[in-house]
Amino acid sequence: MKDIHNFINGEFVATARQFTKHSPMDHAPIARVHEAGRDEIDRAVQAARAALRGPWGRLPISERAELLKGLVSAIDRRFDDFLEAECADTGKPRSLASHLDIPRGAANFKVFADLINSVPAEFFESPTPDGRGSLNYAIRRPVGVIGVICPWNLPLLLMTWKVGPALACGNTVVVKPSEETPQTATLLGEVMNEVGIPAGVYNVVHGFGPDSAGAFLTEHPGINAITFTGETRTGTAIMQAAARGTRPVSFELGGKNPAIVFADCDLDATIEGCLRSAFANSGQVCLGTERIYVERPLFETFVQRLKAGAEALKIGCPDEEGVSMGPLVSREHQNKVLSYYRKAAELGATVVTGGGVPPMPGHLAQGAWVQPTIWTGLGDDSPIAREEIFGPCTLVQPFDAEDEVIRRANDTDYGLACSIWTQNLSRAHRVAAQIEAGLVWVNSWFLRELRSPFGGSKQSGIGREGGVHSLEFYTELRNICIKL
Ligand code: NAD
Secondary structure, eight states: OEEEOEEETTEEEOOSOEEEEEOTTTOOEEEEEEOOOHHHHHHHHHHHHHHHHTHHHHSOHHHHHHHHHHHHHHHHHTHHHHHHHHHHHHOOOHHHIIIIIHHHHHHHHHHHHHHHTTOOOEEEEEOOTTSOOEEEEEEEEEOOEEEEEOOSSSHHHHHHHHHHHHHHTTOEEEEEOOTTOOHHHHHHHHHHHHHTOOTTSEEEOOOOSTTSHHHHHHHOTTOOEEEEESOHHHHHHHHHHHHTTTOOEEEEOOOOEEEEEOTTSOHHHHHHHHHHHHHGGGGOOTTOEEEEEEEGGGHHHHHHHHHHHHHTOOBOOTTSTTOOBOOOSOHHHHHHHHHHHHHHHHTTOEEEEOOSOOOOOGGGGGSOOOOOEEEESOOTTSHHHHSOOOSSEEEEEEEOOHHHHHHHHHOSSOOSEEEEEOSOHHHHHHHHHHOOSSEEEESOSSOOOTTSOBOOSGGGEESOBSHHHHHHHHEEEEEEEEEO
16 A cells, blocks of 8 residues: 655655555555644745745746646656545546546646746836826736645646646746545655655645644645635635635635526537536546426436436546446445435436446455436426436436526525536527626537636635636735836
């Protein structure tokens, strides 16, 4: 079993206290993770502060950007190591991780390294009473030491989505990966050293949330801003910690995302898109679709086509040929998802397909597997329609009118994403503009342009990241006024 250490000031740090990471595939122990206490977190924050004042803070922007671009090729050289680590921690298919998680994990450094070199400056000339005038210009300065708290569903990708812009803007970071996925963040420490990123710029501390590394990090007064991706209720706890010291937060939180399918859609493309949005990464995608509203004339056909697609998904281990769905990340999460499967049945849902645990051979029977599941026959008030399950499951319901479906799609505490499927362009624009969510896709899902704003409305988040919006969070503007 391998040891996963903290990464502090450019060194791997063991601790006396450790916890075991289990494989999602068969629950076998795969790693001993060294848990950071308050002392390690303090050391990490101090190292980050020293790097900010020292070598990193003094680097010209162009050199900083070049170092970050070096990370892209360095991750590429270690591609197989990252792939193996990510698949071992999450159980996701290699095909998915090799197309999404690892390349995007690397691309996040390039996008922001490019962007930081081309930030426009604000500049104003103003009159003064003596007639000589003044010049105002604003410069962007790093915010300081950023606390980065990450979830387990897309571990490397979501972590570098924050670390990339934070470092590009000249900050230093202390990252707390999810306790379920400690490996790739730690591996990135090795790559940081290989590339020559100065010690203390990137630090990783391992542990849990409350009364552990997560809470110790957010409570630490040396953290200047907190960026967090995870559950909405965790966001509430972190916001309370951030309030001490009035530190800014950027939150990417949960969702209960609808898809709206009009009868005039391209049905093949819609089925393909809805299968991906409901079942990709075993439904553990914040942007995933757990509610599908289908215009009534298409309803029965749609349900049968979606069922056939779900039943054709091959469930298995990451490196099995043709696998499209792995296990859930942990037994704990499996229990949560299965509790919703039971609840749906108790509430009288029609289980179109799935609803339980797939039969798995031998030791795999110990793993966190669940079936892809489709329900119909439950109303908008049911917990199945309202609560984020974060599993490979979706509730399909019919609708009759455009106004009705907009109201129902918006009838949620969340507001992260929505996809609209129609061939009618006017309707697509009209509906998209009325959806209360940070991201709306038309005839697609999870098409991402990294320079565009990403984030959620309502309880799905605070702020936007991506492109210049990340730069807004990770920098502070300083106005300099010169009397001429
Ligand atoms: P989680 O909130 O349970 O944990 C996320 C991280 O927060 C972990 O590292 C955890 O250890 C830490 N944490 C927990 N309690 C804490 C506390 N009190 N103080 C500090 N840190 C604490 O989320 P998860 O189960 O890892 O991830 C799934 C959730 O993430 C889902 O709700 C999903 O929708 C959301 N998510 C959102 C986005 C997005 O972009 N909006 C992306 C991915 C995942």
